Amino acid sequence: MSDKKLQVEKKYLDIKTKAEEIIPLKEDKTVVMVGTATCGKAAGAIDVREAFKEEIKKRELNAEVVEVGCIGHCYAEPLIVISKPGFPSLCYGNVDEGLSKMLVENYLEGDDPCYEFALVALEPNEEFPTFTDFPRGAYEGKIILEQCGLIDPEDINQYISVDGYHALVNALGMEPGEVIETIKESKLRGRGGAGFPTGKKWEFCANAKDPVKYVICNADEGDPGAFMDRSILESNPHQVIEGLIICGYAVGASDGFIYVRSEYPQAVRRINAALEQAREIGLLGENILDTGFNFDIEVFLGSGAFVCGEETALINSMEGKTGMPRHRPPYPAEVGFRGNPTIINNVKTLSYVPHILLKGVDWFKGIGTPDSPGTAVFALVGKVENTGLVEVPMGTTLRSLVYDVGGGIRNEKEFKAVQIGGPSGGCLPESALDLPIDFDSLQEAGAIMGSGGLVVLDENDCMVEIARFFLDFTQKESCGKCTFCRLGTKHMLDILKEITIGQGKRKHLEILGELALDIQNGSLCGLGKTAPNPVLTTLRYFMDEYEEHIQGRRCPALMCPELINFYIVPKKCSKLCSACVGSCPVEAIYTREDGLKAIDLEKCVKCNSCPAACPPEYDAIIKVSPPERVEELEKENA
Template identity: 70%
Template structure:
């Protein structure tokens, strides 16, 4: 066995022993990634610690990352020898206390609160017994939520860093070939072949080379990179070291969004642990290969997801993209060959090195092998992070994995790929997902945000929202992106206010095409996609706004008014009056309520507050005009 092998084996033995010991007594795992914390996970964590203390049960309470079931946060896993490990969702302090007193002290696993068991057993179904589990196939998310991200041994016990050992015993060129053969494509957006990029950087002659992990996830609706960083940072670190070895780099960077403080904290801990174990730094595992990783905190600029802008940012300049070529793989950071890959892309690397390119190609589709990670959000029941093989249909993803549309509403569209992506209509639901099919349909894999829209969503407004986002994030350097997207935004805003002109739609289309072709960087080149796709599939909605001054989804504020339906309103209730911040809701002489449209600021409070029993507040479009002679409205 090589020196590296021996060094690793010692680590592995230590980790396995710890893992074995963990099984001997009860433990509680609390998901404390950002989304869990938002739902109150830290309180649950404290409750478990207190209760365990109070009841004097010997139990380890461990913080873990994200299991992906955001709709059920906070989530915990409770294990007790003799029982399968069980997962509980929507845990509150009461449930947490009961799990300690009834399950850990007593022997009642409280099945009434349980979601699923982690392994097959005779008592309770596992995740694999639900549709979501049937269609999901986890590679990069596999260990997320099941290991302590701040404990390197949890990762090592699951074969972590064994891919690095294997890599270090292989020629760099062969490592590049393995990635090339796997046909892995970049998960950051357009799906450029990762192996080809590695090859270019490997072949570039230079004294110094760099590898950078792009963790500047800025897509408003995607959070898988954050989840990966918070739940399994070592997987990424291992991938980045392998990339560094393959292309011949000695220094790596992880460029993380400043908005992800927890991810930065967990990464920092993980890097230190890797150094302490000789997996990072000088002469890694005795292989002679030296490599270190620094964290670079972004300062909030979406455009820094663009390779050249990201490099400018590390160099201490505004994040303004520059013309390519030269490509960073040839001349990047400080003018040296620089490989830049996304968090997800690098997270696949250890798995591919461990299991081989053929294994990876066996999953997904021939041209887009592997899995796709999506952040399911919007009007879908099962929001969260999901990982499915490429080639899964949108219908399966939304209706089986995501468990359908919330509140039994009608499906209208699915927005894929965030501000660079597009909206696809119902007719596209049977489309199978991969890089090329999505692009062909007018959307884009983007960073994997998938937002489900229902009948209450206005497509013009959604297009306007995304364009406003890119316009806000445009660096302002190039004419098409700075002024072109601004012109488009002005037009869309006019349309949502009922001030659109019939000829606007042609101008929108023409501008969109030119911005796509003429912009300097990827941000501008993809910015028109949300408009192009909604114009293509939902042109009628645009036309209704322009020609009838009406918003079919009753979303556009200027095209709606609120009203209280007298027949539904109750004399006994005045919840809406209390909810109104501007005293627009008043009581009529007959004790029913009405809205003074002149005062109404359309804040939605009364509609939200009105009891489902009455459901008396509604929105109407086109808006009702305010009568001249005072408070009441006429139609």
């Protein structure tokens, strides 16, 4: 070991020893960890936290309540973990104030862990199953989400106690070139969406002549339905900071930035707190760990424009200009922020860096597929039983993601498609379920890894409407600079709107396909180039639904309001019930002479309230398409 390496190792040991002294030892104190990332808070975690604090105080117990981030089981928020000496750490889901008080009384004070309310145990034990005993746990392989929700994001000592910043020490003991070589060898690919090799990018930047370089963490997560970057920043900000410092060291930068959207106030708060703590113990700032390496990080707040996630638009935004993309090349790694070579890496990409340096290239390459090693993080949402933030090895099939990890389709409906990669991604049908997911396989299928949003769609989702929905988003988020994106997406959206209201014509499909390809090939930036993906994939895999809308003026999924009508089946309706009448906001439902209910279609606004209100034992209200079908049914039932 070189002298330099020994020296930093020693310095780190001091810090680690101190950190471990400060952290309360789990063996002698009960700790209640409340998940208070934004998702937990929205579900009521603050009330839960207060209930625990109050009850513990009232009963004068030796227990501590700490706030942690998110463990990714969104369907069961608010989530808490209780670690009591002598028991395995237990996780409880759907916790409310009542359950909190009960747990304090029965478990914290008494010794009954209330297993009936527990979700899972964190360590193997003889009493209760752990994550790996469930299909989801068996398929998941957490790397960058591993500590999320298990350590206090506002306490650097907790991160250090799980070997945090050890990778930085390893890196500082190496030459910058060696660090880049390690990342290159690991074949880590950028998790922002396109999957560009990270090591190569770093090398470009390191080789650039300019002495002043910048590194930026792109945390401008803007995809609807994606929330992994927020969750990582809120749950384990030090992991990202460590990655960014290593990146700065490798390319020779002394200024780093985290570009985070201002709509993530909790993430911003936690990053700032984390930066402050890192500075205090000398992991950031001048002469880091006495190695002579100077590096500091600033937080830059974006104003929430989707296009600012595009790296050149992000740079413009940071320079105080309008957030609009520039032509590439030159790439930011050569001419970037303030004209200097700049690395822009996604939150997830940087999060892998410490793990690779700590556990080695071979370990990393042992996970995932040969060309896309590592894991993929997905925000699994939509019509799936267990929504959440999941991390699976690359190469996992969509089928095991939806059925094993996600627990299958909700309400025993039939699977129709997954929308993968957000508005820039595509819709993949059932035939793609056995596709092993990685950067390249998704691209071939017409989607992209993108931000990792994964929306599961069932038989009640209309694919034309889904395409319209996502295009509506990109069209609104288009900056308007280049012709194809500004005008092309608007034309496509107008055509899709016409199809969903039954005014589509045959020639529309042709124009839609032509425009989509030209926008893909002709746009200036990634937003425009990928905006047609939802349209292209639905045209490719769900042409029959488009045809039904155009030829038959009907929406097979019974979703497009203009193409459906509601109808109350007299044989199923009951004189004794009028649940639907009250649910209708426009008084369109009336009682017929025979006491059964019927809908005045002139008044009906197709809000979907009445089928929801109709008690399941009758289930009398149906949707029909085309809308004229109601007249036939009326005749049949007259």
